Amino acid sequence: MKSDPERRCILSGDRAPRESLIRLALGPDGSVAPDVRAKAPGRGAWIGVGRAELEAAAAKGRLRGALARAFKTGDFAVPDDLVERTERALAQNALDRLGLESRGGNLLTGSDKIETAARGGRLHALYHAADAGQDGARRLAQAWRVGSDAEGSGRMGVTLPLPRPILSQALGRENVVHIGLIDEAAARRVDDALSRWLHFIGCDPTLSPCESASQGPSALARPVPHTDDDQGTRHSV
Incomplete structure (x- = not known):
């Protein structure tokens, strides 16, 4: 079985197997969107940085410049919530x-x-x-x-x-x-x-609970009542 081909992060310049990177895709409407399964058609660019680095690159204009070079065009829009998405x-x-x-x-x-x-x-x-x-x-x-x-x-x-x-x-x-x-x-x-x-998200899995270096608990997490084990009280979803 062949190993996954490497890709270059457009922000750091580091190379890594594409399965460990994140693809950003240029959609037909000219909008940039995350393509985490790397299946969207069209042009794409790869990033291997964390949330904090991506936020900084977006704020300073570095992300747009790197995307323009990767897409070979400046005709695209980077949504304000790209990092969150x-x-x-x-x-x-x-x-x-x-x-x-x-x-x-x-x-x-x-x-x-x-x-x-x-x-x-x-x-x-x-x-x-x-x-x-x-x-x-x-x-x-x-x-x-x-x-x-x-x-x-x-x-x-x-x-x-x-x-x-x-x-x-x-x-x-x-x-x-x-x-x-x-x-x-x-x-x-x-x-x-x-x-x-x-x-x-800059998360250290050795922490309990694991937390993001930039935001604390994941945005998907919501506070729930605490019990000691899954043999006890059940919670509805």
Whole structure:
């Protein structure tokens, strides 16, 4: 299988596999829009910078100049909310990826099911909602370390900047607090989608909850009542 071809970020000049970059597409109406799945027809330009750098480049006119060189035209419009639209598109792409893996049978929710898979060495990735109880997250992480012979590694999984109602809605399940991936290829696909989003918002997944360096919790996140685990009170979405 061939590796994904590299592309050059129009702002930093750095080269990276295109799957780790974000494509900006020039639409037929002359408007620039995020094309996070890189499927839109027509001219495109690639960026690998985070939200803060993109905001600064847009404010100083550097983004427009770089796009003009990439598109080989100055006849386009950069919407005022391009940065926000890019963040939301990346977040939605990550949620869609989780939904696809759920429908494909590669994803588990529910602490008991995840813990059983973890202790049996079948867990390949672990995620927690922003409002997950710390005790429940620690228990599952410990089971994962034991089952994968990684005791002492400090492996905890990733705390997402999204509360359980949004995760529940994305997966079509009730009260999603913890998520486990039991297929290695599925875990890589989810990691690719999540990593692009978290990198863009300047998010450190070791924080609990993970926060954006520029805005705090993700714009998709909404405050919800807190319970300690997904075996307890259920929330409607």
